[in-house]
Every structure is written in structure tokens, then in C-alpha cells.
Amino acid sequence: MRKYSLADLPETLPVFPLPGALLLPRARLPLNIFEPRYLAMLEDTLKTPHRLIGMIQPMLLPEGRGPGPERERVETARLHRIGCAGRVTAFQETDDGRYLVTLSGVARFRLGPVEEGFAPYLRARADWADFERDLGRAEVDPGFDRGGFLDVLSRFFEAAQLSSDWESLKEADAELLVNSLSILCPFDPEERQALLEAPTLATRRETLVTLMEFALRSGGDDGVLQ
Incomplete structure (x- = not known):
């Protein structure tokens, strides 16, 4: 997989808020993408040199305070401040128009302001400064039993x-x-x-x-x- 330095990482990136989806540096996350806005996000991402998507979890509203089921409340919820960016390293288009995608974790980021624009998906500034160690070699755990x-x-x-x-x-x-x-x-x-x-x-x-x-x-x- 491509190696990155802080200088290689973009100032802004597409953000995919998905409850329960966890991506970690040097790990892989399979995704089944079918919503039109996220199909557009993937197609735009594949045109970039970095091919990075920021996975982040929404803080869901308590029961009874949102306009509908959990998946419909994602956009009304606040997003967690820390996510993880993954590079698209594999994708396959299905006969019914979905994409089966694999993201390979690159680095965590701190979420900055969400950008206003015409894209149907979220884009936000990303602060990578606290997570430079994610770009290095695999971590060790000396106390691992x-x-x-x-x-x-x-x-x-x-x-x-x-x-x-x-x-x-x-x-x-x-x-x-x-x-x-x-x-x-x-x-x-x-x-x-x-x-x-x-x-x-x-x-x-x-x-x-x-x-x-x-x-x-x-x-x-x-x-x-x-």
C-alpha cells in the first residue's frame, strides 16, 4: 500500500458518516455503497491522487428527538470529532449499480469545519497533526499477553x-x-x-x-x- 507523509494528506476530504463503521490505520474496511450521494462521492474520490475517504461516526440523537429512524437521523446528528481516513484500494461495480469497496486505513484525523458546496455529500477540513504516528510502521504492544x-x-x-x-x-x-x-x-x-x-x-x-x-x-x- 502507498506510504503517506503529513505533507501528502489533503486539507479537505469527503466525509462518510456511518454509525458503527470503524476504520483503523493499516486495517481494512469493506463497504457496500448504494446511496446516490455516496456513489457520487466514490466517483469523485477515484479522480483524486490520494483516493481518501474520511470515515466518521455520527453522535445519534436520543430516541424520540429525531425526525425518523436512525439512518435518516445521521445528517441531523453532530459528528464525532475524530475519524479515520482510508484509501480506496479495491472496488467492484455490481450489476445493480452498487459498489463493493475496500478502504485501507491511512490515518486518523480531527474533524474541522464542514465545507459548503454543491456536492451531495459532506466535505470537511481535516487536521492530521495529532496522528502523525499513524503513518509510520505497525505499532507494537510490549505488554501484550x-x-x-x-x-x-x-x-x-x-x-x-x-x-x-x-x-x-x-x-x-x-x-x-x-x-x-x-x-x-x-x-x-x-x-x-x-x-x-x-x-x-x-x-x-x-x-x-x-x-x-x-x-x-x-x-x-x-x-x-x-
Whole structure:
């Protein structure tokens, strides 16, 4: 994948607000794009040299305060201040006009002012200054206890009725393992935002373990294990 420096990153980029979608640096996120405004966003993005899209989560309005279902309330909600930009590294057009896209995470950004314009999708200024480390090599986690981590993960997967290739998990490096699980595990949007904003891989791993242990203790009464 192309390597970036801060100087390579654009001052503005298209912003895709999508509840529950988490992208992390050096990780991948598949997207199924079908709404006309986001089809236009993708087509415009593919014309740029950087091919970056900013994934960001909306802060959804409480129940009863929005004009309609969750997906229709995205534009009326405030956006979280931190998102992650991904480069379009694969796309395929389907027979019914959708795009199946893969974004490869490049760097997190702090959301600036949303630009006014004629595009049907959001564009905003992006401040990358706090996240230069995202552009470097894979992070290491000196305190990573693979055995203990996999024990919690195994119990979480069993309770959530999820399956995985455990041999691959035993061999994966710490960053790939933690980031992939952060993306794939069925956490709610605010929990995913906490994983995104974790300043280091070690902090993200600790947050991930805390979320899994909380879900196990809750027994599925009000959480991801329902």
C-alpha cells in the first residue's frame, strides 16, 4: 500500500458518516455503497491522487428527538470529532449499480469545519497533526499477553455465538489482531469510537478487553451478547 507523509494528506476530504463503521490505520474496511450521494462521492474520490475517504461516526440523537429512524437521523446528528481516513484500494461495480469497496486505513484525523458546496455529500477540513504516528510502521504492544487475551476472546466469542480461525489468531501480530477484532466484534457505535480514539495499541487492546469482559458480565441482558 502507498506510504503517506503529513505533507501528502489533503486539507479537505469527503466525509462518510456511518454509525458503527470503524476504520483503523493499516486495517481494512469493506463497504457496500448504494446511496446516490455516496456513489457520487466514490466517483469523485477515484479522480483524486490520494483516493481518501474520511470515515466518521455520527453522535445519534436520543430516541424520540429525531425526525425518523436512525439512518435518516445521521445528517441531523453532530459528528464525532475524530475519524479515520482510508484509501480506496479495491472496488467492484455490481450489476445493480452498487459498489463493493475496500478502504485501507491511512490515518486518523480531527474533524474541522464542514465545507459548503454543491456536492451531495459532506466535505470537511481535516487536521492530521495529532496522528502523525499513524503513518509510520505497525505499532507494537510490549505488554501484550496473547494467552490471556485469547482466553477472554474465546469466552466472548462463545457467548456471542461467533466463530473464528483460532490458528490464525494465534499467529497474527498484535496490531493486526487487536485492530481486526476492534472492527469485527459487535460493539455499539460509542464503544467503537472509544476504540478508534485509543492513543496507542496497548490502550486499544486494554479497551477491547474491557468491552469484552463487560459484555460477559452483563450476560447479554443489554448489550452485544443478545
